[in-house]
Amino acid sequence: MIITKRRDVKExxxxxKDYKSFFLLGCSECATLCATGGExxxxxxxxxxxxxxKEVTGSFVAKTGCQVLGTKVELKKSSKEALxxxxxxxxxxxxxxxxxxxELFEDKxxxxxxxxxxxxxxxxxxxxxxxxxxxxxxILDGTGGICPxxxxxxxxxxxxxxxxxxxKCEVSSEIDCAWVxxxxxxxxxxxxxxxxxxxxxxxxxxxxxxxxxxxxxKASSGKDKPV
Amino acid sequence: MSFKDALxxxxxxVTAEAGPPKGTDISKIVHxxxxxxxxxxxxxxxxxxxxxxxISSTSFCKILIDMGIEPILQMTCRDRNRxxxxxxxxxxxxxxxxxxxxxxxxxxxxxxxxxxxxxxxxESVQLLGVIDALNNGKDMMGNDLQGSTDYLQxxxxxxxxxxxxxxxxxxxxxxxxxxxxxxTQAVYNxxxxxxxxxxxxxxxxxxxxxDAGYNGVKIxxxxxxxxxxxxANFMNKFVPGIIVPQELIDELKAAGKEKALDTGIDIxxxxxxxxxxxxxxxxxxxxxxxxxxxxxxxxERAGLL
Numbered sequence: 001m002i003i004t005k006r007r008d009v010k011e012x013x014x015x016x017k018d019y020k021s022f023f024l025l026g027c028s029e030c031a032t033l034c035a036t037g038g039e040x041x042x043x044x045x046x047x048x049x050x051x052x053x054k055e056v057t058g059s060f061v062a063k064t065g066c067q068v069l070g071t072k073v074e075l076k077k078s079s080k081e082a083l084x085x086x087x088x089x090x091x092x093x094x095x096x097x098x099x100x101x102x103e104l105f106e107d108k109x110x111x112x113x114x115x116x117x118x119x120x121x122x123x124x125x126x127x128x129x130x131x132x133x134x135x136x137x138x139i140l141d142g143t144g145g146i147c148p149x150x151x152x153x154x155x156x157x158x159x160x161x162x163x164x165x166x167x168k169c170e171v172s173s174e175i176d177c178a179w180v181x182x183x184x185x186x187x188x189x190x191x192x193x194x195x196x197x198x199x200x201x202x203x204x205x206x207x208x209x210x211x212x213x214x215x216x217x218k219a220s221s222g223k224d225k226p227v
Numbered sequence: 228m229s230f231k232d233a234l235x236x237x238x239x240x241v242t243a244e245a246g247p248p249k250g251t252d253i254s255k256i257v258h259x260x261x262x263x264x265x266x267x268x269x270x271x272x273x274x275x276x277x278x279x280x281x282i283s284s285t286s287f288c289k290i291l292i293d294m295g296i297e298p299i300l301q302m303t304c305r306d307r308n309r310x311x312x313x314x315x316x317x318x319x320x321x322x323x324x325x326x327x328x329x330x331x332x333x334x335x336x337x338x339x340x341x342x343x344x345x346x347x348x349x350e351s352v353q354l355l356g357v358i359d360a361l362n363n364g365k366d367m368m369g370n371d372l373q374g375s376t377d378y379l380q381x382x383x384x385x386x387x388x389x390x391x392x393x394x395x396x397x398x399x400x401x402x403x404x405x406x407x408x409x410x411t412q413a414v415y416n417x418x419x420x421x422x423x424x425x426x427x428x429x430x431x432x433x434x435x436x437x438d439a440g441y442n443g444v445k446i447x448x449x450x451x452x453x454x455x456x457x458x459a460n461f462m463n464k465f466v467p468g469i470i471v472p473q474e475l476i477d478e479l480k481a482a483g484k485e486k487a488l489d490t491g492i493d494i495x496x497x498x499x500x501x502x503x504x505x506x507x508x509x510x511x512x513x514x515x516x517x518x519x520x521x522x523x524x525x526x527e528r529a530g531l532l
Contacts (some may be wrong), residue, residue, distance in 0.1 A: 158389070159397030161330070162467065163333065163467045165467035165468065166389050183396075198356075198400050198404060
């Protein structure tokens with residue numbers, strides 16, 4: 001899921017100082033699990049804004065805020081009037097969710113209430129860590145399933161650097177050395193030979209921004225068939 | 228005799244290290260390295276060491292060449308992508324630089340520009356491969372070069388890394404992609420270093436290519452000059468892969484503030500003597516860290532001058 005945290009309050013206040021009425025849009029998926037865009041957070045932000053003398057015309061928790069069409073349909077059904085009345089939309093999900101609203105509301109300012117941090121695994125309630133960098137070409141097949149592009153602050157592909165320190169990373173003693181983890185894992189599954197392979201420089205062209213993907217079958221042209 | 232010839236001659240080789248300053252006034256460092264001229268086989272020039280921004284390694288290497296000192300260009304992968312690294316390697320070559328030490332590079336988090344974007348587009352093993360390609364007239368994409376480089380490429384290894392096995396696996400990769408020499412992270416326990424050398428000596432000759440005119444991977448033991456007990460404790464606490472044994476710390480403590488540096492020089496000289504007498508490795512890399520002018524004294528006491 002996409003991990004988010006609340007943006008600095010002062011920055012948001014600066015963003016919205018010219019506006020009086022707001023529509024608050026949360027998301028039932030990642031942002032709800034991160035406690036940045038579910039019902040309780042919407043309620044809290046509403047109270048905050050009202051304390052500042054602002055008006056909240058309405059709010060909604062989108063099912064999946066990064067799904068453009070679905071969100072459009074939901075909002076039209078549930079919140080048309082409240083949206084029309086609002087000067088400004090505050091999106092309480094990730095950067096993708098914010099840009100759904102930017103696409104849907106061409107003539108209204110849209111501001112994010114959250115910073116988008118990373119693609120995360122949830123380890124416990126409201127505890128997240130980053131394991132995948134969405135780099136475009138998966139290398140987990142050669143690393144015992146642990147991603148060094150993500151888990152190593154240098155993204156090293158051929159083993160630990162000189163900063164490895166009793167299983168910890170030079171960057172922080174709170175980070176386990178990715179390559180010691182990979183070594184231990186490969187030892188356990190009897191695949192240490194995978195670590196002997198010299199890994200060539202990564203092809204970053206497979207991660208060229210902005211990425212997009214279309215796997216729809218286009219019957220008319222026969223192009224873009226799903227693989 | 229060039230550094231390459233010295234390595235190939237089989238004699239005990241000595242390299243030292245110079246860290247360019249932050250700022251354009253190089254008078255102090257020039258004065259210090261002057262003391263090394265004619266004494267050591269080559270001098271490493273660090274590449275923004277500890278991720279602290281300083282004069283570029285290549286520029287200071289050129290200063291050394293003009294002074295008549297052979298430089299070893301330290302090149303990290305922290306600050307340049309593959310285009311920048313190759314371009315700088317071609318550039319260093321036309322300035323007459325012939326030795327490159329390939330390193331990953333300390334993370335920006337360690338330095339004075341913590342907000343910098345770390346690059347690490349390629350890393351030390353891959354950089355060694357890039358140099359091999361440039362030496363053979365190709366860039367890393369296989370495009371022809373108009374004039375190739377002629378580098379002796381080296382790498383680093385941490386003999387006291389814990390755990391050691393992943394470090395050794397990477398060491399082997401570096402040998403396989405063409406590292407001709409290694410300068411190690413600082414070692415203080417000669418017995419531990421000997422046991423590391425036991426592993427390292429399994430690769431006496433380049434196992435894949437058996438390069439013509441080159442008779443094996445050369446290993447120079449890294450030695451950092453101990454200047455005080457406080458410095459030793461600091462390294463034990465904060466520098467990964469460096470373990471200063473308690474008995475050496477006690478020795479420095481007993482020497483007192485004024486004599487500590489002298490004791491540090493003695494300790495290093497006795498280590499060098501032992502490494503040479505017992506033929507443990509091919510030479511030493513002396514890191515005096517700001518006391519480069521003490522290198523001749525160290526060498527004298529070690530019986531090398």
